[in-house]
Amino acid sequence: MSHHFTPVLLVFLIIGVTILVPFLYHRRQRYPPGPPTNPFTGNITKFPLQGGWATLTKLKDAYGDLVFFHGLGTRILVLNSMKTIADLLEKRGNIYSDRPNFTVVGELMDLGQSMPLLPYGEEWRVQRKLVHGSLGPSSVKQYHKIQEDLAGLLAKQLLDDPVGFFDHVRLTASRLILAITYGLDVESADNDYITHAEDTMLMISKATVPGAFLCDFFPWMKHLPSWLPFQRTAREGKQMIDELVTRPLEHVKQAMENSSAPRSLTQELLASDEQYPNKEHHIRWSMGSLYGAGGETTYATVLTCIMAMALHPDKLRLAQAEIDAVVGTDRLPTIGDRTHLPYVNAVIKETMRWHPALPLGIARSVTKDDIYNGYHIPRGTIVIPNVWAVAFEHCGVHSPSEFIPERFLVTTSEAVPADPAIWAFGFARRICPGKHLAENSLFIIIATILAAFNISEPSDRALDVQFTAGLVSYPLPFTCDITPRSSARASQVVWRASQVD
Numbered sequence: 001m002s003h004h005f006t007p008v009l010l011v012f013l014i015i016g017v018t019i020l021v022p023f024l025y026h027r028r029q030r031y032p033p034g035p036p037t038n039p040f041t042g043n044i045t046k047f048p049l050q051g052g053w054a055t056l057t058k059l060k061d062a063y064g065d066l067v068f069f070h071g072l073g074t075r076i077l078v079l080n081s082m083k084t085i086a087d088l089l090e091k092r093g094n095i096y097s098d099r100p101n102f103t104v105v106g107e108l109m110d111l112g113q114s115m116p117l118l119p120y121g122e123e124w125r126v127q128r129k130l131v132h133g134s135l136g137p138s139s140v141k142q143y144h145k146i147q148e149d150l151a152g153l154l155a156k157q158l159l160d161d162p163v164g165f166f167d168h169v170r171l172t173a174s175r176l177i178l179a180i181t182y183g184l185d186v187e188s189a190d191n192d193y194i195t196h197a198e199d200t201m202l203m204i205s206k207a208t209v210p211g212a213f214l215c216d217f218f219p220w221m222k223h224l225p226s227w228l229p230f231q232r233t234a235r236e237g238k239q240m241i242d243e244l245v246t247r248p249l250e251h252v253k254q255a256m257e258n259s260s261a262p263r264s265l266t267q268e269l270l271a272s273d274e275q276y277p278n279k280e281h282h283i284r285w286s287m288g289s290l291y292g293a294g295g296e297t298t299y300a301t302v303l304t305c306i307m308a309m310a311l312h313p314d315k316l317r318l319a320q321a322e323i324d325a326v327v328g329t330d331r332l333p334t335i336g337d338r339t340h341l342p343y344v345n346a347v348i349k350e351t352m353r354w355h356p357a358l359p360l361g362i363a364r365s366v367t368k369d370d371i372y373n374g375y376h377i378p379r380g381t382i383v384i385p386n387v388w389a390v391a392f393e394h395c396g397v398h399s400p401s402e403f404i405p406e407r408f409l410v411t412t413s414e415a416v417p418a419d420p421a422i423w424a425f426g427f428a429r430r431i432c433p434g435k436h437l438a439e440n441s442l443f444i445i446i447a448t449i450l451a452a453f454n455i456s457e458p459s460d461r462a463l464d465v466q467f468t469a470g471l472v473s474y475p476l477p478f479t480c481d482i483t484p485r486s487s488a489r490a491s492q493v494v495w496r497a498s499q500v501d
C-alpha cells in the first residue's frame with residue numbers, strides 16, 4: 001500500500017515545494033509598505049526631495065512607522081517613530097551606522113573624508129576618537145569662557161545694529177567653532193576664514209540636494225571626461241573644500257612653529273605624542289568636519305528661537321521674569337546658570353521640538369540585508385530617521401504645532417514629552433559628538449539675548465514664518481524688532497563686550 005502512495009506523495013511534495021518556496025521566499029522578501037508602485041520607476045519618484053518632513057509625516061497615517069520607497073536602483077526606508085529608530089539605529093547599530101554614498105560631493109569633491117560622511121569603519125573610528133576627548137560633557141567646560149564672550153559680543157552687535165540680527169547670529173555660531181577648533185581670534189576670524197567657509201557650505205548644501213547631479217544616480221558617470229560641466233563644478237568644489245579644511249590647519253601649524261599658537265583642539269591634537277597612521281590627514285578632516293556640522297545647526301536653532309519669541313511675547317516675558325528672579329538684574333547670565341533656569345531651558349527644548357534644525361537627521365545606510373517586523377530591508381537601503389514625526393509624536397498634552405514651552409514642565413509622568421536632547425542630536429553610534437558643546441552654546445546665546453532684549457513682530461506687518469528646505473532647516477530671513485529691555489541692560493551689554501580680550 002505504502003509504496004503506491006510514494007509517487008503521489010512525491011508529486012504533491014514537488015508541487016508543494018515549487019509553489020510554497022517562492023511564496024515563502026516572496027513573503028520573506030516583502031518590503032515595508034509605501035506609496036503605490038509602477039513597473040518602471042517603482043515609487044521612488046514619490047519621495048519628496050526638498051523639505052519632505054511634513055509630507056513624510058503625513059504618510060505615516062497611511063503606512064505607519066515604516067515607509068519604503070524604491071526604484072531606479074535606489075531604496076529608501078523612512079523611520080517614523082522613536083520605537084523603529086531605537087530598534088534599528090540603536091539595537092542593530094552594527095549594521096545601521098553607515099552613511100549613503102554621495103558620488104559627486106563625497107567622492108569627486110572629497111567630502112567623503114569628513115566625519116559625517118565617512119563610512120562606518122576604521123577611518124571614522126579614528127576621527128570620532130580624536131574629537132571625543134575634547135567634546136565630552138566635562139571637557140566642554142574649558143570652552144565656557146569663549147562661549148560667554150561670544151554671546152556678549154553678539155549682544156553688543158544686536159544693540160548697535162538690531163536690523164542685522166540674522167547675520168550677527170550666523171557669524172557668532174561660525175566664530176565659535178573656529179575659535180574652539182583652531183584658536184582663531186574671535187573678532188578677526190571673519191575676514192580670513194568665514195567668507196570662504198560660508199561660500200563653501202552654501203556650495204555643499206546645494207550639491208547635496210538629491211538630484212543636483214545626475215551622476216549621483218548613475219555613479220559610472222564619474223568616469224566621464226573632465227571637461228564636462230559637472231566635472232568642472234566638482235573640481236571647483238573639491239578645491240573649495242580642500243581650502244576650507246587645509247588653510248586653518250596650516251595657520252595653526254605655522255603658529256606652533258613660532259610658538260604663538262593659542263590653545264585649541266587642533267593645536268592639542270597636533271602637539272600630542274600619540275601616533276597613528278595618517279595623523280595629519282585625520283586631524284585635518286575631523287577638525288574641518290566640526291565647522292561644517294556645528295555652525296549651521298547652532299545658528300538655525302538660535303534663529304528659530306528668536307522667531308518663536310517674536311511670535312509669542314507672553315513666553316518671552318515668562319523667560320525674562322525667570323532670568324530676572326534667578327540671575328538677578330545686575331549681570332548677564334553665564335553657563336553656570338543653565339541648571340537653574342527651567343523655563344529658559346523649556347523654551348530651548350520647545351524651539352528644538354517646534355522646528356528641529358535637522359528635521360530628517362542625517363541619513364544612514366544599512367550594510368547587510370535585514371528583516372524587521374517581517375519586512376525585508378535590503379543591504380544599501382538609505383535609512384532616514386524622521387525626527388519631525390518624533391517631535392510631533394512625543395509632544396505631551398498640547399497641540400504639536402503650537403509653541404508651548406510649558407509642555408516640558410508638566411510634573412505628571414505620562415504627559416511629559418520626550419526631551420529633544422534624546423532625539424534631536426541623532427542616535428547611538430553616530431550621535432552628534434558636538435552635542436554638549438552645542439547645548440551650552442544654545443543656552444548662553446539664547447539666555448543672553450532674552451536677558452537683555454525685547455523681541456517683537458515688526459509693527460507694520462506680520463512676521464513671515466518660513467523655513468529653508470535643505471538638510472539643515474532654519475528661518476528664511478525675516479524682520480523683527482530687537483530693542484534693549486532697559487538702559488541698565490544696555491549698559492551691561494556694553495560693559496560685558498568691553499571685557500572680551
Ligand code: HEM
Nearest residue numbers: 115116290293294297298362424425426427430432434438
Ligand atoms: C543645535 C546644534 C546641533 C544639532 C541639532 C546637531 C545634530 C546632529 C545630528 C542629528 C547628527 C546626525 C547623527 C546621526 O547620524 O544619528 C549630527 C552629527 C554630527 N554633528 Fe551635530 N548637531 C549640532 C551641533 C554640532 C556641533 C556644535 C558640532 C561640532 C562641534 C557638531 C558635530 C557633528 C559631527 C562631526 C557629526 C557627524 C557624526 C558622525 O557621523 O559620526 N554638531 N549632529
